[in-house]
Amino acid sequence: MKRHKFSCVLNFLLLFFVACHLPFIPAAHAEDEQSESHQIPRFVTIRAKEINLRTGPGERYPIDWVIRAKGWPVQIIAEFDNWRRVKDFQGTVGWVHRVMLSKKRAVVTIQDKAVLRRAPGNDAVARAKVAAGVHGELKKCEKSWCEVNFDGGQGWLAASALWGVDAGDLKMEKN
Numbered sequence: 765m766k767r768h769k770f771s772c773v774l775n776f777l778l779l780f781f782v783a784c785h786l787p788f789i790p791a792a793h794a795e796d797e798q799s800e801s802h803q804i805p806r807f808v809t810i811r812a813k814e815i816n817l818r819t820g821p822g823e824r825y826p827i828d829w830v831i832r833a834k835g836w837p838v839q840i841i842a843e844f845d846n847w848r849r850v851k852d853f854q855g856t857v858g859w860v861h862r863v864m865l866s867k868k869r870a871v872v873t874i875q876d877k878a879v880l881r882r883a884p885g886n887d888a889v890a891r892a893k894v895a896a897g898v899h900g901e902l903k904k905c906e907k908s909w910c911e912v913n914f915d916g917g918q919g920w921l922a923a924s925a926l927w928g929v930d931a932g933d934l935k936m937e938k939n
Contacts, residue, residue: 805839807928808850811866817858821847828858836899837870837928853927869902871912871928878925880917884909891919905933 810833817829821844831852841857842849848865851857853872876896881888884906900914909920910929923929 802843803932804843805841805930807837807839807869807930808848808865809868809870810834810836810838810864812864815860815864817850817856817860819858821845821849821859825859829856831856833899835868835870835901837872837902838865839928840865869928870899871902871910871926872897872899873921873925874927875922875925878921880912880914880919880921881909882919884911884920888920891917894921894925902928902933905929908934 810831813834814830814832816827817831818825819828833852836852838850838852840848841851844859846862847859848862849857849859850865853874873894873896877893878896879890880892880894882891883889894914898914900912903911903913903918905911905923908923910923910926910933911920912918912926923934
């Protein structure tokens with residue numbers, strides 16, 4: 765009987781310790797897409813290796829799609845509590861929990877054989893041609909050009925060749 769009481773006390777202390785430290789766990793996800801602006805629509809990236817797109821904002825809704833594309837861009841088109849309705853570059857739409865998303869920015873080429881240049885502008889030296897459907901990290905934009913880092917190199921592409929860039933990105937100018 766005493767052993768049972770000791771076990772119950774240990775379980776209580778363990779639960780108490782875990783409960784006291786739970787508020788600190790979200791700090792590990794400080795880079796998730798939870799932002800102060802809450803501008804809709806806005807672009808973010810997929811944080812996890814795999815995300816479930818649900819038919820509604822909550823775990824009780826069925827999974828409609830599973831996306832395996834860590835680092836790829838999605839557009840937030842609606843919010844409900846901690847859930848974000850997102851759309852990918854192919855038009856697939858669904859709800860995902862915000863911790864599965866990151867504020868990091870990425871783009872996908874939507875134009876086949878888009879010319880990657882050394883500097884922004886049509887007169888800049890061409891470095892490569894990029895196929896449609898390739899994703900890369902968005903570094904910055906200047907007017908109608910964006911600097912993108914691909915696995916195979918870095919350079920500038922016309923914003924019209926990219927999905928994942930919004931009007932706010934194109935207003936940025938180099939000082």
